[in-house]
Amino acid sequence: MVDDATRRSRDFWEGRYLAAEADGTTLWGDAPNGWIAEQVGARLQRPGRALDIGAGEGRNALWLARRGWSVVATDFSAAALQGLRSRSAGLDLETIEADATTWAAAESADLAVICYRQLPADSLAAAIARAGESLRRGGVLLGIWHDREDLARGLGGTMTPAIRTTPDETRAAAEAAGLQVELSGRRDRETAAGTACDCLLIATRP
Numbered sequence: 621m622v623d624d625a626t627r628r629s630r631d632f633w634e635g636r637y638l639a640a641e642a643d644g645t646t647l648w649g650d651a652p653n654g655w656i657a658e659q660v661g662a663r664l665q666r667p668g669r670a671l672d673i674g675a676g677e678g679r680n681a682l683w684l685a686r687r688g689w690s691v692v693a694t695d696f697s698a699a700a701l702q703g704l705r706s707r708s709a710g711l712d713l714e715t716i717e718a719d720a721t722t723w724a725a726a727e728s729a730d731l732a733v734i735c736y737r738q739l740p741a742d743s744l745a746a747a748i749a750r751a752g753e754s755l756r757r758g759g760v761l762l763g764i765w766h767d768r769e770d771l772a773r774g775l776g777g778t779m780t781p782a783i784r785t786t787p788d789e790t791r792a793a794a795e796a797a798g799l800q801v802e803l804s805g806r807r808d809r810e811t812a813a814g815t816a817c818d819c820l821l822i823a824t825r826p
């Protein structure tokens with residue numbers, strides 16, 4: 621059963637991905653998120669099972685699969701996943717249409733990635749908890765979000781404050797889910813509009 625807010629959000633994303641596809645383009649490009657790539661390179665040299673949760677067109681999922689990871693990419697947008705499937709031939713990459721606040725992997729993953737999947741606080745906490753449940757013991761969650769600090773910097777855009785987050789909130793959600801927080805902080809990122817602020821989380825399942 622999908623609630624109204626989730627249905628509206630899914631319709632919004634579905635529309636954006638379909639419009640991009642009609643224009644022969646993608647919303648997020650092909651390059652993986654720099655921080656995710658950096659952290660995987662530094663911490664997880666041996667490929668294993670990875671989840672990309674709220675994967676969109678799968679730039680991070682594709683990057684992982686090309687490095688030998690067995691990847692499950694989830695999103696609630698069918699159009700986003702259709703685009704990803706069309707670019708993942710020959711790779712060990714499965715797509716699952718699912719709501720990240722309720723779906724958890726059946727098998728334990730070595731790595732779960734959440735990249736800019738902005739959600740209101742209660743849904744974000746649920747998504748972090750589901751990601752934690754999907755990890756094996758010792759498995760790593762890498763999370764990156766647009767921080768609420770952007771608003772103070774005049775980089776609010778159209779995104780409401782309610783779906784931005786902070787290190788305190790993501791740390792609290794991870795700890796409530798029984799995860800061990802290794803890093804909770806902020807990082808600047810240069811954009812055409814100015815210096816944006818990302819909220820970062822690295823947590824492991826003890």
Ligand SMILES: C[S@@+](CC[C@H](N)C(=O)[O-])C[C@H]1O[C@@H](n2cnc3c(N)ncnc32)[C@H](O)[C@@H]1O
Binds near residue numbers: 633676719
């Ligand atoms: C800003 S995009 C980021 C996509 C991708 N992670 C990336 O970095 O390229 C956010 C994605 O989250 C998905 N999303 C938002 N809420 C979701 C939910 N409750 N369950 C699953 N996917 C969701 C959207 O469809 C969208 O693809």
